Amino acid sequence: MAMWIQAQQLQGDALHQMQALYGQHFPIEVRHYLAQWIESQLWDSVELDNPAEETKAKRLLDNLVAELQKKAQVQGGEDGFLLKIKLGHYASQLKSTYDRCPLELVRCIKHILQSEQRLVQEATNASSGSGSQAMDTLSQRHQQINQAFEELRLATQETENELRKLQQSQEYFIIQYQENMRIQAQLSSLSSLAPTERTQRETTLQSKRATVEAWLAREASTLQKYRLDLAEQHQKTLGLLRKQQTVILDEELIQWKRRQQLAGNGGPNEGGLDVLQSWCEKLADLIWQNRQQIRRCEHLTQQLPLPGPMVELLSKLNADITDIISALVTSTFIIEKQPPQVLKTQTKFAATVCLLVGGKLNVHMNPPQVKAVIVSEQQAKALLKNESTHSESSGEILNNNCVMEYHQATGTLSAHFRNMSLKRIKRSDRRGAESVTEEKFTVLFESQFSIGGNELVFHVKTLSLPVVVIVHGSQDNNATATVLWDNAFAEPGRVPFIVPEKVLWPQLCEALDMKYKAEMHSGRGLSDDNLVFLAQKAFSSSSNNSDDYRSMTISWAQFNRESLPGRNFTFWQWFDGVVELMKKHLKPHWNDGAILGFVNKQQAQDMLMSKPNGTFLLRFSDSEIGGITIAWVAENPNKSGERLVWNLLPYTTKDFSIRSLADRISDLNHLLYLYPDRPKDEVFAKYYTPPLSKAVDGYVKPQIKQVVQFVNNANYQYWFWVSLLSLLHSGMADGMLDPDGDFDLEDTMDVARHVEELLRRPMANQWNSQQS
Numbered sequence: 001m002a003m004w005i006q007a008q009q010l011q012g013d014a015l016h017q018m019q020a021l022y023g024q025h026f027p028i029e030v031r032h033y034l035a036q037w038i039e040s041q042l043w044d045s046v047e048l049d050n051p052a053e054e055t056k057a058k059r060l061l062d063n064l065v066a067e068l069q070k071k072a073q074v075q076g077g078e079d080g081f082l083l084k085i086k087l088g089h090y091a092s093q094l095k096s097t098y099d100r101c102p103l104e105l106v107r108c109i110k111h112i113l114q115s116e117q118r119l120v121q122e123a124t125n126a127s128s129g130s131g132s133q134a135m136d137t138l139s140q141r142h143q144q145i146n147q148a149f150e151e152l153r154l155a156t157q158e159t160e161n162e163l164r165k166l167q168q169s170q171e172y173f174i175i176q177y178q179e180n181m182r183i184q185a186q187l188s189s190l191s192s193l194a195p196t197e198r199t200q201r202e203t204t205l206q207s208k209r210a211t212v213e214a215w216l217a218r219e220a221s222t223l224q225k226y227r228l229d230l231a232e233q234h235q236k237t238l239g240l241l242r243k244q245q246t247v248i249l250d251e252e253l254i255q256w257k258r259r260q261q262l263a264g265n266g267g268p269n270e271g272g273l274d275v276l277q278s279w280c281e282k283l284a285d286l287i288w289q290n291r292q293q294i295r296r297c298e299h300l301t302q303q304l305p306l307p308g309p310m311v312e313l314l315s316k317l318n319a320d321i322t323d324i325i326s327a328l329v330t331s332t333f334i335i336e337k338q339p340p341q342v343l344k345t346q347t348k349f350a351a352t353v354c355l356l357v358g359g360k361l362n363v364h365m366n367p368p369q370v371k372a373v374i375v376s377e378q379q380a381k382a383l384l385k386n387e388s389t390h391s392e393s394s395g396e397i398l399n400n401n402c403v404m405e406y407h408q409a410t411g412t413l414s415a416h417f418r419n420m421s422l423k424r425i426k427r428s429d430r431r432g433a434e435s436v437t438e439e440k441f442t443v444l445f446e447s448q449f450s451i452g453g454n455e456l457v458f459h460v461k462t463l464s465l466p467v468v469v470i471v472h473g474s475q476d477n478n479a480t481a482t483v484l485w486d487n488a489f490a491e492p493g494r495v496p497f498i499v500p501e502k503v504l505w506p507q508l509c510e511a512l513d514m515k516y517k518a519e520m521h522s523g524r525g526l527s528d529d530n531l532v533f534l535a536q537k538a539f540s541s542s543s544n545n546s547d548d549y550r551s552m553t554i555s556w557a558q559f560n561r562e563s564l565p566g567r568n569f570t571f572w573q574w575f576d577g578v579v580e581l582m583k584k585h586l587k588p589h590w591n592d593g594a595i596l597g598f599v600n601k602q603q604a605q606d607m608l609m610s611k612p613n614g615t616f617l618l619r620f621s622d623s624e625i626g627g628i629t630i631a632w633v634a635e636n637p638n639k640s641g642e643r644l645v646w647n648l649l650p651y652t653t654k655d656f657s658i659r660s661l662a663d664r665i666s667d668l669n670h671l672l673y674l675y676p677d678r679p680k681d682e683v684f685a686k687y688y689t690p691p692l693s694k695a696v697d698g699y700v701k702p703q704i705k706q707v708v709q710f711v712n713n714a715n716y717q718y719w720f721w722v723s724l725l726s727l728l729h730s731g732m733a734d735g736m737l738d739p740d741g742d743f744d745l746e747d748t749m750d751v752a753r754h755v756e757e758l759l760r761r762p763m764a765n766q767w768n769s770q771q772s
Contacts, residue, residue, distance in 0.1 A: 003113070004035035006120045013142060014119045017275065021112045025097070025409045026105075027090050030068065031112070037067050043113065046106045049350045049418040057102035064105070065091045108409030115272050145252075145279060148244045152286050155237045156293075159230060163293055166226045170304055173219050180212045224306050230297060231313045237290055238320050241283070245324060248279050249331045254492050257334070261465055264341055265487045265511055266518020273336065277356045277412060280332050284357040287328060288452075291321045322456065329451070332356035333460040336414065339443050341483040342476060343422055343467045351417045353445045353462065355404065358413025361451045364406035368449035370415040372400040375444050376428055380463055380496035383444065394441060395425040395469075404447070415447075425469045437478035440466040440486070440497045466497045477580075481560040481572040484511060502555040505535060512575065519583045522591045526598075533598040537564065537622075538571045569625050577626030585656040586628070594618065594674060594683050597628070605645040607675060608633040613643065614672030616680075618661075621650035628661075632671055648708065659704050662687035667706040 010018050022028035031038065041060060047053045072087035098105040187205050190198045259270035298314045337352035351372070358364055373393040375383070402415040427439060446461040466486050468479040488511035489499050509531045517525040526534070528546050535541065535549040538558060543549075560572035567574075578597070582590055589595050599607070599619040608615055613634050621627030627650030636642040651661070662684040665671055674683050691703075 003039055003116055003120065004031065007116045010119060010123055013146070014123055018116060018119055020278070021115055021274070024093075026094075026108050026112065029086065030064075030090050030094070033071050033087065034064070034067055037064075038109065039113070043106055043110050046103070048103055048107050048110075049352075049416050051103075051418070054103055057106045061094070061098050061102045061105050065095050068094070104407065104409065107407060111272070111274070111410055115274055118271060142275075145244070145247060148240070148247070149279075149282050149286075152237065152240050152244060155233070155240060156286055156289050159233050159237060159290070159293055162226070162230050162233065163296060166223070166230060167296075167300060169219070169226065170223060170300055173216065173223060174304060176212055176216055176219070180209060180216060183209045183212065220306055223304070224308050224310070227297070227301065227306075227310050228308070228313075231310065231317060234290065234294060234297075234317050238317065238324065241287055241290065241324055245283055245328060248276070248283060249327070252276060252279070253331065253334075258492060260338065261487050261490065262514070264338070264465060265484055266515045273354070273356065273412070274410070277410070280328065280356040281360040281411070283328055284325070284360045287321065287325045288361070291318075291325065294318050294321055325456070326458065329355075329357060329361070329458050330460050333445075333447070333462050335445065335462055335464055336412075338465050339420070339467060341465055341467055341487075342479045343441075343469050344473070345422045345425060345469065345471050348419055348421050350420065351443065351445075351464070352414055353417075354412045354414040355460075356412065358404065359406060359411040363449050363451060364404070364413050366449070367404045367406065367413070368447045369401055369403050370417075370445055370447040372397055372402075372417060372420065373444050373446075374422065374425070374441050374467070374469075375463075376426075377440050377442075377466075377497055378428065380442050380444075383461070383463070384496065393444075394428075396423040397421070397443075398423050415445075422469065435478065437468055437470065437475050438482050439468070440482065441469055442467055442496065463496070477573055477576040478560060480576065481570075484515060484572075485556060485559065487511075488514075499556075502553045505538075505549045505552045505554055508554055508559070509534070516579060519579050520587055520590055522587075524591060524593070530598040533600065534571075534575070536600075537574070540565050567623070574625055578620050581626040581628060581653055581656075584653055586661060588687065589618075589661060589684075592683065595628070596675065601631070601647065604631040604647075608645050609643065611676065612673065614670055615675055615677070616665075616671045616673070617675040624650045624652065627652050630665070630668075630671065634670060659706065660687065660689065663689050664706045668708060670708075 007018055019028070022031065041063075043060070046056050046060070068087055068091035072084045072091065075081070075084040075087070094105070183205050187202065187209070190202050190205075253276060256270055256273070256276060259267065262268075263270050294314060294317045298318065301310050301314060333355050334353065335351060336354045337350065339351040340349050343349060353370055355363060374395040374397055375392065376394040379392055379394065398421045399417070399419045402417050404413045404415045406413050425441070427436065443464040444461060445464070446459070448457070448459045450457045466483065468482050470476060470479050486497060486499050489503055489507065490497070509526070512534065513525040513531075517523065532544060532546050532549070535546075535552075536543070538554055539549070539552065541548070558571065560570045563570055564574065569577075582595075582597075586595060590597070595618045597618065597620045599617065600622060601619075604617060604619050608617065608631060611633055614632065616630050616632035618628055619631060621629050629650045630648045631645055633643055633645050636644045651664070655664075665680055665684050666688050671680055674680050
């Protein structure tokens with residue numbers, strides 16, 4: 001209900017756009033009287049591309065019809081009588097329209113709600129100080145486009161009026177020409193008359209013929225001028241159409257595609273296509289009207305040939321208008337829903353392509369088929385150069401053909417590929433240090449159809465955003481790096497799929513921040529301090545001044561090809577590990593501000609040493625991918641009066657799948673205050689697992705608790721080596737060395753965990769285990 005109340009406050013162009021969402025397919029009265037019910041339903045839970053969801057959609061349709069009928073029954077009074085009839089009619093209408101295709105109802109209502117939300121959000125931003133300038137610019141741009149459409153409409157109407165005048169004048173000219181021919185025939189037949197009568201008749205007819213011929217000569221000149229003037233008007237209109245089409249296709253549509261690409265990195269949603277579609281449909285309508293006018297001019301010229309350049313002029317106008325409509329049709333065949341950019345073989349995936357002008361040009365009367373194939377970067381380059389790549393592909397996609405469907409609610413012609421699967425992929429030879437996760441492919445969608453009764457035939461094609469093909473989940477993070485770099489730094493209109501080898505550090509920061517905020521579903525992104533920490537890691541620098549990094553560049557190799565100094569992982573692999581850990585287990589704590597994260601060991605020590613004992617903070621591990629550790633300040637058990645900062649062995653996803661971070665912090669009684677001075681229960685208590693209150697089926701469920709024991713240095717060293725020797729003796733540490741005899745860090749960490757577990761046991765038990 002709240003959304004509908006806000007939608008009713010819209011004004012101007014936004015109000016017109018909102019009203020345009022409704023019609024016979026979904027009356028605005030239904031939205032008004034069932035606003036609360038409509039907004040309370042889980043429309044987003046229905047997967048439109050999944051036919052199995054039709055039962056759920058049917059239930060929503062039936063409930064909608066029942067609510068309408070119920071609302072109709074409670075109407076009373078004089079005014080209520082008419083409303084009762086109207087709502088009952090709408091209930092029957094919706095039932096008959098969507099009973100066989102209930103998913104279309106869901107699609108329609110989702111489109112309406114999303115569009116309303118966008119319009120309300122834009123209006124809200126426009127009224128706020130932060131977004132007013134951007135919204136003013138947007139509103140001004142839209143206003144200019146609408147004004148240009150009005151100018152085009154008037155110009156087209158004027159040429160239509162002039163064409164009718166020309167047609168009427170030409171028809172009258174033909175009548176007079178035929179009259180002249182009749183006079184000529186009468187003159188020719190005078191020879192059979194008597195000389196006196198013939199002379200009298202001949203004088204009259206010749207006078208009449210002279211008058212008609214003089215009129216025909218003047219009118220022929222006037223008609224030719226009319227034709228030339230009309231051709232000149234059409235040239236001006238075509239110039240305006242080209243200009244308007246450039247604004248919509250080369251600016252607005254390209255911006256939408258750029259937003260779609262950035263959305264792949266976690267940027268704001270690209271927004272609906274309804275505004276763009278309405279502009280493209282207006283363009284199509286005006287172009288087609290002008291084309292028909294030019295064709296009629298050609299017909300008039302053929303009907304009455306006159307000396308002059310009209311044939312050549314009209315031929316050029318016809319060619320120009322055909323080029324314009326061809327550019328519109330081919331450019332508006334777009335991918336509404338991109339296939340996944342990290343594509344795993346043998347895994348189902350979906351995509352949606354649409355033709356924005358398909359409904360307006362009646363392409364849906366004979367719905368075309370769309371085919372999808374996967375092509376390599378080189379094949380994509382050849383396609384854009386119009387080099388023949390017929391039947392060439394770099395793999396096999398199952399279920400890759402789909403017939404386009406017309407959606408009355410949105411007016412779009414779409415093909416929904418719901419069950420595609422990449423069966424196999426053919427890779428090209430790699431260059432230098434390039435890995436398989438750096439190789440880019442693209443899904444090519446193509447179709448063929450005609451408009452105007454087979455007058456014009458189009459072969460359209462469009463390429464998806466770059467796709468990285470993987471065969472195993474372990475390749476996912478490196479493939480994601482390739483996609484993120486491409487999405488962030490690709491230039492519009494580039495040769496596929498060229499990206500800069502290096503970029504400015506602030507540019508990468510923007511991309512990382514966008515990705516991080518999206519994964520956290522939070523407005524809390526990466527702060528300046530966080531970005532300085534990342535710069536220190538990326539450039540192996542110690543500077544704490546963000547200005548020192550503003551003009552620095554980072555290369556792709558530094559980002560995800562070369563390992564960080566002293567580590568066996570890259571900068572991106574470390575960052576991606578943090579993101580994965582956070583989104584799977586720690587997202588609420590980040591959004592609460594409980595995790596500082598991007599702090600190194602020395603910084604943690606400097607921050608904690610000035611705080612009371614028991615103060616702790618959470619920071620990401622420098623040495624382990626996807627690790628987070630607790631650092632806290634406490635007394636040194638080996639030296640009275642001395643304080644130390646302690647660091648726990650990093651936790652990973654594996655640890656949090658056993659026991660949550662909040663519960664682990666609750667277990668450790670020596671942790672008292674979250675940095676700088678917040679009592680830990682105040683921050684984490686809402687996430688603690690409630691204690692078990694009673695036994696189930698006679699059994700008491702055991703609980704896992706974390707314990708950290710402090711021991712003095714001598715005992716710690718003694719028991720560490722006893723434990724390690726025991727592990728070595730039992731063969732548990734054999735995996736520490738790889739086949740080349742080098743240490744394997746991951747397995748070494750596992751052994752360290754086993755040592756730690758032994759050290760946590762009571763000493764008597766440890767001794768007994770060694771003896772056994």
